[in-house]
Amino acid sequence: QLVQSGGGLVQAGGSLRLSCTTSGFNFMSYAMGWFRQTPGEEREFVAAITWSGGGISYADSVKGRFTISRDNSKNTVLLQMQSLKPEDTGVYYCAAEYRLNQRFSAAQDDYDYWGQGTQVTVSS
Numbered sequence: 001q002l003v004q005s006g007g008g009l010v011q012a013g014g015s016l017r018l019s020c021t022t023s024g025f026n027f028m029s030y031a032m033g034w035f036r037q038t039p040g041e042e043r044e045f046v047a048a049i050t051w052s053g054g055g056i057s058y059a060d061s062v063k064g065r066f067t068i069s070r071d072n073s074k075n076t077v078l079l080q081m082q083s084l085k086p087e088d089t090g091v092y093y094c095a096a097e098y099r100l101n102q103r104f105s106a107a108q109d110d111y112d113y114w115g116q117g118t119q120v121t122v123s124s
Contacts, residue, residue, distance in 0.1 A: 002094055007118035010084055014122070018079040020094030020115050027051075031097045031104035032070055032077040033111060036090040036120075043093065045106040047079060055102050062088070084122045091117045 006018040018034070033048035047058045047068040056068055067080040077094055095111035097104060105111070 002096060002113055002115035004092075004094055004115040004118045007092060007120045009121045009123065012084060012086055012122055012124050014084050015080070015082045016084065016120060017081065018092055018094070018118060018120075020077045020079075022075045022077075022096060022113075025096070025113070027075040027096075028072050029098060029100060030112075031099040032068075033095045033097060033104060033106075034068060034077075034079045034092060035095060035108055036088075036092045037117075038090040043108050045108070046092070048097075048104040048106065049077065050102045050104055051099065052102065055104065057104065057106065059106075081120070084120075086122045086124045088120060089122050090120060092120050093117045 001023050004020050034046040035043045037043040049056050049068045065083045070077040094115040096113040097111045
């Protein structure tokens with residue numbers, strides 16, 4: 001189970017933090033990712049982190065503004081979002097990919113578990 005919190009409404013240039021707390025599986029056997037979706041669009045990759053936290057990747061659109069991190073002692077993954085833009089608006093999902101090596105996927109079909117989604121709205 002993945003339970004998300006955070007999100008909401010913020011003005012452009014503001015910050016938000018998303019949290020995803022997991023249970024029911026061995027968190028350290030999974031890479032974690034964040035995806036987002038806007039109405040009428042495909043779900044897109046935002047960021048991912050390996051099980052150890054040693055490998056991280058971001059979509060070009062959020063690089064330098066978003067930070068993904070994980071706390072394996074708390075089975076939690078975070079997405080810190082700064083300098084938000086209206087185009088960051090969407091429903092954000094955390095996801096878990098079974099992956100024992102130091103890699104991860106940017107493809108949503110490779111992920112095994114998903115959070116419930118949380119709305120992020122950035123006003124101009």
